[in-house]
Amino acid sequence: MPAPLPIRDGLNPTRIRMPDAPAEHATIVEYLVARFPRDAEALRAKVTDGEVVDAAGRPVLVDTPLVPRADVYLYRDPPVEPEVPFTAPILYRDDAIVVVDKPHFLATTPRGRFVVQTALTRLRRELGNDALSPAHRLDRLTAGVLVFTARQDVRRAYQEMFRERSMVKVYEAVAPDSPISFPHTVISRIVKDRGSLQATEVPGEPNSETVIEKVCTVGDLALYRLHPRTGKTHQLRVHMASLGLPIVGDSLYPVPRDVAVDDYRDPLRLLARSIEFTDPLTGAPRHFASQRTLALSPP
Numbered sequence: 444m445p446a447p448l449p450i451r452d453g454l455n456p457t458r459i460r461m462p463d464a465p466a467e468h469a470t471i472v473e474y475l476v477a478r479f480p481r482d483a484e485a486l487r488a489k490v491t492d493g494e495v496v497d498a499a500g501r502p503v504l505v506d507t508p509l510v511p512r513a514d515v516y517l518y519r520d521p522p523v524e525p526e527v528p529f530t531a532p533i534l535y536r537d538d539a540i541v542v543v544d545k546p547h548f549l550a551t552t553p554r555g556r557f558v559v560q561t562a563l564t565r566l567r568r569e570l571g572n573d574a575l576s577p578a579h580r581l582d583r584l585t586a587g588v589l590v591f592t593a594r595q596d597v598r599r600a601y602q603e604m605f606r607e608r609s610m611v612k613v614y615e616a617v618a619p620d621s622p623i624s625f626p627h628t629v630i631s632r633i634v635k636d637r638g639s640l641q642a643t644e645v646p647g648e649p650n651s652e653t654v655i656e657k658v659c660t661v662g663d664l665a666l667y668r669l670h671p672r673t674g675k676t677h678q679l680r681v682h683m684a685s686l687g688l689p690i691v692g693d694s695l696y697p698v699p700r701d702v703a704v705d706d707y708r709d710p711l712r713l714l715a716r717s718i719e720f721t722d723p724l725t726g727a728p729r730h731f732a733s734q735r736t737l738a739l740s741p742p
Contacts, residue, residue, distance in 0.1 A: 447500035448516050453567035454553065456516045463511050471495075471507050471515055482520075489517055521558040525705035531562050534588065534731055539724055540601065541566065541575065541591045542731045547710035550583040556704065562589060579605040582677070584694075587614070587715025587733040600723040610720035614669040614679055615658070617712035617737050618688040621665065625657040629682040633675040641695060642677040644685055651675040653682045661739040664691065668716075679713060692742060709742040 448456035461474060468474035472490055476483040489495050493502040495517040503515055529546035536542070543562060550557040553564060567575050578590040578601040590605075592598045604610060633651045635642035652672035659666050667688075669679050677696070683689060684696040691712040694702045702709075717732040 446516055447496055447498060448518070450567070450573035451518055453564040453573065454518065454521070454558065457519045459515050459517070461509050461511055461513045461515070468509050470505070471503050471509050472505055474509050475515075485520060486517075494518060519558075522556055524556055524558065524560050527560045528707070531565065531589075532734070534734070537593075539593055539597045540578070541570070541593050543589050543591070544733050544735060545581055545586055545589040545715075546735075547584055547586045548707055551577050551580040551589065557583065563591070566591060578602050581715055584692075584711040585713045585715060586710070586735055588718045588731050589715070590718065590731070597724060604720060604723050608672075608674060610718055612671060612715065613717045613719075614671065615714045615716045615737055616667045616669055616679065616683060617664055617691045617739055618667060618683055619665070620660050620663055621657075621686065621688055623686065625655060627655045627686070629653045629655065629685065631682070631685065633678060633681055635676045640699060642675065642681050644681060651678050651682070653679060655682070655686075659739075664739055664741070666737065666739055680711075712737045 446456050446458065459475065461471065468477060472487065475486045479486060486495070490503055490505060495503040495515055497503060498514045498516070527546070527549045529549060531543040531545050531549060534542045534544050543566065545551070545562050550561040551563060553561050558564065563575065563577060567573055572593060574595050575591050575593060576595075576598050578592050581587060581589050590601065592601050630649045630652045631644045632647040632649050633642050634645050650673065654670040654672065656668040656670075657665050658668050667683075671678055680690055680693055680696045684693070689697055692709045693711055694700050714733055714735055714737055717730065719728075719730045721727070722729050
């Protein structure tokens with residue numbers, strides 16, 4: 444069901460679902476203030492200004508009763524976030540898709556502490572197109588080729604293509620040199636529990652596969668080409684770390700370490716180098732490659 448509020452300044456409205464039972468909150472405003480106490484004053488102001496609406500687009504009033512599991516919509520004030528000082532050049536653009544070369548440290552979509560400083564919000568504002576939507580995602584710390592759909596009517600076709608993995612993705616990574624014989628295939632079962640930052644390999648039926656090639660060596664480091672056959676969360680980082688080859692700049696694998704969100708000195712040396720597919724609309728072959736390079740030197 445589409446949101447009753449339009450996209451504003453590149454940002455989607457926020458949907459908030461009411462609890463299963465009213466409990467101690469008789470009104471929507473009471474519940475919102477209790478759930479978001481730091482934003483209490485701003486929320487009351489938004490209600491007063493008619494900026495909080497129900498699923499039908501009707502303004503929520505101060506005394507509007509809480510209906511269990513009903514949805515309300517509003518524009519949240521973006522958090523204070525550091526500006527990511529890197530650009531996402533457009534590699535290709537037509538009336539159906541926009542392909543960008545995403546930098547390290549730029550999230551794909553708004554989430555958590557990153558709202559404005561995301562590839563989606565930036566691109567919507569740059570192109571003046573609120574219909575833009577990612578066909579797939581790259582982690583905030585991963586750079587490279589990222590595809591957006593430009594119209595709502597084509598969104599499903601491209602997103603299904605990525606979900607079904609009917610395309611060829613190639614990544615590159617910098618990691619310690621290894622005497623392992625390459626190409627080398629890693630097959631394992633990867634799970635990521637909710638609330639956990641790390642994904643882990645566990646016993647059981649495999650659900651992930653990566654083919655790894657070594658491209659070249661410089662000193663103690665090597666450039667690897669990675670061919671994921673599946674798309675599990677953090678798959679490439681997990682598989683490289685499992686071989687004793689953690690990707691240079693990885694702050695999560697094999698051991699998490701604290702890095703400030705605005706510390707850009709040591710990027711994750713992981714790059715989505717290229718994407719190749721048959722266009723689901725036209726049948727034409729498509730190939731897009733990143734223009735970025737990975738430094739083959741210690742951080």
